[in-house]
Amino acid sequence: MKIMITMTIVAVSIGMMSVAAIAAETGGEAIFKAKCASCHPNGGNIINPKKTLKNMKDPKAITKKIRTGGSGMAAFDAKALSDADAKLVADYIIKTFKK
Numbered sequence: 001m002k003i004m005i006t007m008t009i010v011a012v013s014i015g016m017m018s019v020a021a022i023a024a025e026t027g028g029e030a031i032f033k034a035k036c037a038s039c040h041p042n043g044g045n046i047i048n049p050k051k052t053l054k055n056m057k058d059p060k061a062i063t064k065k066i067r068t069g070g071s072g073m074a075a076f077d078a079k080a081l082s083d084a085d086a087k088l089v090a091d092y093i094i095k096t097f098k099k
C-alpha cells in the first residue's frame with residue numbers, strides 16, 4: 001500500500017512537471033507570435049535584416065531590448081509585457097532561433 005501511494009505521488013509530480021514545461025513553451029511561443037513575429041518572422045528582422053534574433057544567448061539582453069526598444073523597434077513596458085512574459089519570450093527566442 002505504501003509503495004502504491006509513493007508511486008502515485010511520483011507519477012503525479014512528473015505529470016505536473018511536464019504540464020508546467022509545456023505551458024512555459026507555448027506561453028513564450030504564443031507571446032512571440034502575438035507581439036514580435038510581425039517584425040521578427042522566424043527570428044528574422046524585416047526592418048533591419050542585420051539585427052535578427054538568431055544566435056542570441058543572453059536572456060537579459062533580450063528582456064532589456066524589449067523594455068527599451070529603439071532604432072525601429074517598439075518598446076514594451078511592464079503593462080504591455082510583464083517581466084514573467086518577457087522572460088518566457090526571451091527563453092523561447094534563445095531556444096528556437098539558432099544559426
Ligand code: HEC
Nearest residue numbers: 035036039047048051052062065066070071072073074089
Ligand atoms: C515594430 C517592429 C518590431 C517589433 C514589434 C519587435 N521588434 Fe525587435 N527589433 C526591431 C528592430 C527594427 C530591431 C533593430 C533595432 C536596433 O537596430 O537596435 C529590433 C531588435 C531586436 C533585438 C536585438 C537584436 C540584435 O541583434 O541586437 C531583440 C532581442 C528584439 N528585437 C526582440 C524583440 C522581441 C522579443 C519582440 C516582441 C516582444 C520584438 N523584438 C518586437 C523591430 C521590432
